[in-house]
Amino acid sequence: MMDGLSRMKKFHQARWNEPIIYQLSEPGQRGVLVPGPCCDCVSKEEVLGTLPAHMVRKDKANLPEIAQLQLVRHYNHLSQGNIGVDGNIDIGQGTCTMKYSPKVNERLAGSPKLLHMHPLQPAKTAQGVLEIIHKTGELFKSISGLDVFSVQPGGGSHGVLALASIVRAYWRDKGEEEKRDEVITTLFSHPADAAVPIVKGYKVIIIQPDSEGYPDIEAFKAALSDRTAAIFFTNPEDTGIFNVRIKEFTKLAHEKGVLCCYDQANANGLLGITRTAEADFDMSFFNLHKTFSAPHGCGGPATGMVAAKKELRPYMPVPMVEYSPEKGYYLDFDLPKSCGKIKSFWGVIPVVLKSYSWIMSLGADGLREVSRVAILNNNYCMKKILAIKGASMSFPHHPSRIEQVRYSWEKLKQDTGFGTADVQRCIPDFGTHYWSSHEPFVIPEPFTIEPSESYSKTDIDDYCAVLAEISRMCYEEPEAVKNAPQNSTVHRIDDDYFDDPAKYSITWRSYNRKYKGYFEPK
Amino acid sequence: MKIGFLVNPVAGMGGKVALKGTDGEEILRRAIELGAVPEANSRAETALAIFREAALHHQFYTAAGEMGGRLLSENGLVHKTVFEPSKKTTSDDTKKSVSLMLEAGAEAIIFAGGDGTARDVCSIVGDRIPVIGIPAGVKIHSAVYAKRPKDAGTLVKNLLLGKVKRFVLAEVMDLDEDAFRKNIVNARLYGYMRVPDDREFMQNRKSGSTGSDESESMDVAAYVVKSMNDDEIYLIGSGSTTYSILQGLGINGTLLGVDAVLNRKLAGKDLTESDIKNILSGLEKEKRHLVITVIGGQGHIFGRGNQQLSPDVIRMIPKENITVIANSSKMSALFGKNLIADTGDTVLDEELKGYIPVITGFSKKIMAKVG
Numbered sequence: 001m002m003d004g005l006s007r008m009k010k011f012h013q014a015r016w017n018e019p020i021i022y023q024l025s026e027p028g029q030r031g032v033l034v035p036g037p038c039c040d041c042v043s044k045e046e047v048l049g050t051l052p053a054h055m056v057r058k059d060k061a062n063l064p065e066i067a068q069l070q071l072v073r074h075y076n077h078l079s080q081g082n083i084g085v086d087g088n089i090d091i092g093q094g095t096c097t098m099k100y101s102p103k104v105n106e107r108l109a110g111s112p113k114l115l116h117m118h119p120l121q122p123a124k125t126a127q128g129v130l131e132i133i134h135k136t137g138e139l140f141k142s143i144s145g146l147d148v149f150s151v152q153p154g155g156g157s158h159g160v161l162a163l164a165s166i167v168r169a170y171w172r173d174k175g176e177e178e179k180r181d182e183v184i185t186t187l188f189s190h191p192a193d194a195a196v197p198i199v200k201g202y203k204v205i206i207i208q209p210d211s212e213g214y215p216d217i218e219a220f221k222a223a224l225s226d227r228t229a230a231i232f233f234t235n236p237e238d239t240g241i242f243n244v245r246i247k248e249f250t251k252l253a254h255e256k257g258v259l260c261c262y263d264q265a266n267a268n269g270l271l272g273i274t275r276t277a278e279a280d281f282d283m284s285f286f287n288l289h290k291t292f293s294a295p296h297g298c299g300g301p302a303t304g305m306v307a308a309k310k311e312l313r314p315y316m317p318v319p320m321v322e323y324s325p326e327k328g329y330y331l332d333f334d335l336p337k338s339c340g341k342i343k344s345f346w347g348v349i350p351v352v353l354k355s356y357s358w359i360m361s362l363g364a365d366g367l368r369e370v371s372r373v374a375i376l377n378n379n380y381c382m383k384k385i386l387a388i389k390g391a392s393m394s395f396p397h398h399p400s401r402i403e404q405v406r407y408s409w410e411k412l413k414q415d416t417g418f419g420t421a422d423v424q425r426c427i428p429d430f431g432t433h434y435w436s437s438h439e440p441f442v443i444p445e446p447f448t449i450e451p452s453e454s455y456s457k458t459d460i461d462d463y464c465a466v467l468a469e470i471s472r473m474c475y476e477e478p479e480a481v482k483n484a485p486q487n488s489t490v491h492r493i494d495d496d497y498f499d500d501p502a503k504y505s506i507t508w509r510s511y512n513r514k515y516k517g518y519f520e521p522k
Numbered sequence: 523m524k525i526g527f528l529v530n531p532v533a534g535m536g537g538k539v540a541l542k543g544t545d546g547e548e549i550l551r552r553a554i555e556l557g558a559v560p561e562a563n564s565r566a567e568t569a570l571a572i573f574r575e576a577a578l579h580h581q582f583y584t585a586a587g588e589m590g591g592r593l594l595s596e597n598g599l600v601h602k603t604v605f606e607p608s609k610k611t612t613s614d615d616t617k618k619s620v621s622l623m624l625e626a627g628a629e630a631i632i633f634a635g636g637d638g639t640a641r642d643v644c645s646i647v648g649d650r651i652p653v654i655g656i657p658a659g660v661k662i663h664s665a666v667y668a669k670r671p672k673d674a675g676t677l678v679k680n681l682l683l684g685k686v687k688r689f690v691l692a693e694v695m696d697l698d699e700d701a702f703r704k705n706i707v708n709a710r711l712y713g714y715m716r717v718p719d720d721r722e723f724m725q726n727r728k729s730g731s732t733g734s735d736e737s738e739s740m741d742v743a744a745y746v747v748k749s750m751n752d753d754e755i756y757l758i759g760s761g762s763t764t765y766s767i768l769q770g771l772g773i774n775g776t777l778l779g780v781d782a783v784l785n786r787k788l789a790g791k792d793l794t795e796s797d798i799k800n801i802l803s804g805l806e807k808e809k810r811h812l813v814i815t816v817i818g819g820q821g822h823i824f825g826r827g828n829q830q831l832s833p834d835v836i837r838m839i840p841k842e843n844i845t846v847i848a849n850s851s852k853m854s855a856l857f858g859k860n861l862i863a864d865t866g867d868t869v870l871d872e873e874l875k876g877y878i879p880v881i882t883g884f885s886k887k888i889m890a891k892v893g
Contacts, residue, residue: 187888198885205879206888208857219889222877419722440850442857494685 004462005469011431012487014080021074025064031071081489083433089463091455092434094404094448095238097268097290105357109350119345123330129349130329133321136356140307144284145277147310151303151347152317156265157192159285159304162317163261164200165339167230169315170259173337180229186215188237191439193263213241213395220249224256234263239394240401250280267291268452269375269403272368283308292355301348317342373453374403377460381451384464390415390471394443404450408443418474418481419445426481428488430466523580523682526623530635531588531611533562533659545638562658563593565671566634569656570597572675576682583626585619616642632678637661637696644694644713652689652716654678663818665692665725666715673723690719690735691762695818709826711817714762714777738849739766741884746813755805756783759814759828763847780830795832802838810839816848821856825864833867847881853888860893
């Protein structure tokens with residue numbers, strides 16, 4: 001058998017030049033023949049007449065006309081032009097905690113018992129779903145050490161939004177909503193911790209790291225004041241460094257009455273080892289789609305599960321899922337001080353179910369083993385990457401890392417002129433990928449690798465061999481690097497087109513700022 | 523495209539012989555005595571080799587001989603000589619050449635030199651048309667230069683191919699060479715020129731995925747304006763980031779000077795130290811504000827380009843009313859370094875030390891250490 005690198009060097013992705021589905025449309029082709037009225041006793045017009053007039057289409061729907069075989073082929077072609085978690089060694093997507101999502105859980109989530117539920121069903125007919133939500137919360141009592149839970153947020157940043165909303169509801173209740181208008185976070189916390197509280201109207205202050213890579217505690221002291229509403233800290237940070245002084249930060253914050261919010265989106269190195277409660281945080285959120293194995297869903301739908309101390313229950317999103325022997329499982333809307341709803345209905349139930357199943361299948365010892373193996377994998381991988389010419393790590397004086405490492409190609413760039421974007425263009429030629437859009441971009445030529453517990457020693461060896469091969473190419477075969485990727489679906493793209501500020505607007509707000517001006521009259 | 527191309531042939535000669543610059547005839551003479559050889563043309567050629575092919579169908583304007591004409595001829599690029607320099611080229615030759623290039627209709631200027639050359643170019647061009655600096659001098663404190671000559675070549679190539687879509691104002695800084703030879707670092711901000719907004723190839727920039735500096739500066743400015751109180755005075759220091767505040771308010775202020783804003787209107791333009799003292803003394807201390815930015819690649823908040831803000835002036839303003847603003851690419855480029863207050867008064871410098879919040883976006887600040 002060929003070794004991993006030799007195999008990966010021979011990779012070639014399928015390229016179908018697939019048209020969009022409307023271009024495949026042929027008049028008269030059908031995938032499904034929808035039956036008309038069953039008998040002569042009722043006409044098409046009579047059926048349509050039962051619909052409110054404004055809901056009846058005036059024009060024919062513009063749908064592609066295509067038969068089932070051609071449709072299946074179309075989507076197969078598209079999927080073959082993609083690289084996904086099931087098709088590659090997905091450890092280059094550091095901070096995203098890519099791991100195996102057991103297929104059996106897809107079967108459970110695909111069961112008609114779940115598929116045919118409707119969110120407006122009365123609670124007494126939805127006891128099973130509510131039980132799963134409630135019991136998932138019970139599991140998180142052990143995992144986090146906190147008391148009350150909500151699975152409403154549909155993703156990680158949405159989890160941050162939920163925490164920021166709870167913070168606002170709390171200070172409103174205490175009569176300090178106006179005064180407490182600042183939130184403190186750290187430079188290497190997940191970027192959402194800085195971005196999202198601004199959406200809730202907070203001013204955000206960012207703490208930079210000290211020379212060891214820990215958040216600078218003196219800067220933190222200088223930032224903390226009676227205007228601070230909350231702190232939002234990720235730990236371990238995106239550098240992979242675990243802040244061992246975390247309790248000092250929460251202590252200082254609590255002395256000023258400040259709420260402490262823990263971003264545990266990525267808890268993959270902490271399960272069974274340390275908990276939110278031990279670091280003395282008041283609230284936290286966990287990404288069920290990262291650490292707890294549910295698929296990311298290409299940016300959602302997912303679940304950023306909120307956990308809080310019982311003192312904060314009055315401010316949690318409504319409804320809370322509760323249980324009593326008399327009522328069974330029920331939805332509690334009676335939280336007058338609640339931050340309100342974070343999302344319509346109750347949460348992304350299939351994601352909750354998959355995570356619940358994953359946690360139950362592993363048990364407490366299994367969860368601890370997940371983290372131990374993830375840490376071992378990461379430190380093994382780090383040793384291999386640091387042996388690659390041109391690669392180094394951020395904060396080298398701090399040699400140990402938890403579940404991921406932020407590395408740098410600074411030396412490679414100095415030696416060869418090729419940096420992380422060039423490596424990113426080469427790597428699809430080996431049937432794998434890595435991610436390079438790091439925010440903040442302070443580590444030169446960054447890349448972040450996170451080999452979670454799912455990846456074998458061979459997987460890690462093969463991936464590192466690919467990085468080493470690309471480094472060799474940068475030093476010895478610059479033309480090959482300049483022309484990469486060659487074996488991927490898409491060849492080198494002139495990204496200049498996407499970088500024209502006159503053409504793009506990411507959001508409606510940015511559009512308004514760009515075209516209607518920044519300054520509103522006072 | 524019509525492009526001005528200029529080489530300061532003596533740039534860089536002082537460096538190898540430890541003269542810390544080549545400004546002035548006497549220093550140039552000593553540099554030659556010490557065995558310095560001209561290198562600026564070879565650096566410019568490194569850049570030219572990269573953009574030559576893209577430049578074949580463009581029209582160049584240049585000065586004769588070592589000031590650019592020779593290189594363009596040798597490389598077969600279409601050019602017109604707009605100026606014949608004297609045998610020993612001086613700062614005036616640079617200025618005259620650039621001004622004739624502008625007259626000829628140049629749409630961009632490419633020049634090889636150091637901080638002194640950038641100053642000369644800037645004094646004529648200002649921010650009217652884009653420039654790209656090929657680093658060839660001893661002193662490169664100015665952000666108008668590419669990181670390396672070949673990076674300058676790539677930028678010129680992109681410009682000629684129409685691939686440069688956004689530009690940004692970059693600082694022209696220069697040290698006082700006489701003071702520098704006595705180991706006194708005294709850099710000044712001389713102006714701004716328009717350069718490609720490119721984090722990969724330009725000086726003092728870090729690559730990344732954030733938006734353009736211009737839109738970030740407007741975010742910062744909008745936040746500062748929103749936070750302004752009525753009937754309080756705001757001194758707006760020099761720099762392109764602080765200038766965004768004036769632009770946002772629709773005020774015709776100065777880029778390099780210190781202006782005063784009261785109730786969102788201009789209350790004083792390009793103020794001297796004594797003007798500032800007069801304005802401030804008319805208001806209670808807590809109603810006096812100062813907004814400054816980080817100037818230069820070393821992280822100076824005082825002592826670079828804002829000498830009007832003398833120690834006396836700074837002492838008239840409460841420390842908590844001094845607002846520092848900077849866009850995030852500047853802060854990223856300074857990652858791991860302290861900010862510097864070099865007011866010329868060591869006692870005040872000491873008082874200004876400590877942590878301060880630097881506004882980097884709308885509602886967004888980063889704690890930075892003044893050390």
